[in-house]
Amino acid sequence: MHAMQYDITLPADYDMGIIRDRVATRGHLLDDFPGLGIKAYLMRERADGSPVNQYAPFYLWASAAGMNSFLWGPGFQGIVNDFGRPVVQHWTVLAYDEGPAAASAPRTATRTRRPVPARLDPAEAVERSLERHLIEAKTDGVVARxxxxxxxxWELLTFTLWADEGAAEPNADRFQVLHLSAPGRTGIAPGRQW
Structure with missing residues (x-):
């Protein structure tokens, strides 16, 4: 499974209602996209205390074929046409779990990105992250993690969907979830991905 995200940082005076309207009118188009586990349509804005106005969709791809179909098809071309070509970040998913609020619609999301220090054995860093993940996925309010x-x-990423405002996470980027497309969510195997 692959995680993917692109951050589109917008001017400080950008009307974020444009992003809300975009998601309201186009978000449903991926509700049955083949190979997609989850797409969270994320936004954060300066009016809510964010350092930037940003549209930052986050994807969990159940298959590389689905991801490729999106990136090289009309879906991503719409982003390129409207905002230019953003850097597409991607990660290999190590673990995925549903939380206690799995049946709820997510309202917020958090993302943390941490470097794996050169002095630390990469396998040890991964194990530590997986141990933390197992505990944090059980936190009240977690929809999925x-x-x-x-x-x-050498970067570790954690991504959490919350049914509410979510727990305070140090150094986490916090987003509003405008829509969730989840055509393959029920097919994502829980736990380690190997």
């Missing part, structure tokens, strides 16, 4: 790694940049 994933942990992933980018071995090119």
């Amino acid at each position: 994933a942990v992933a790694v980018d071995p090119r940049h």
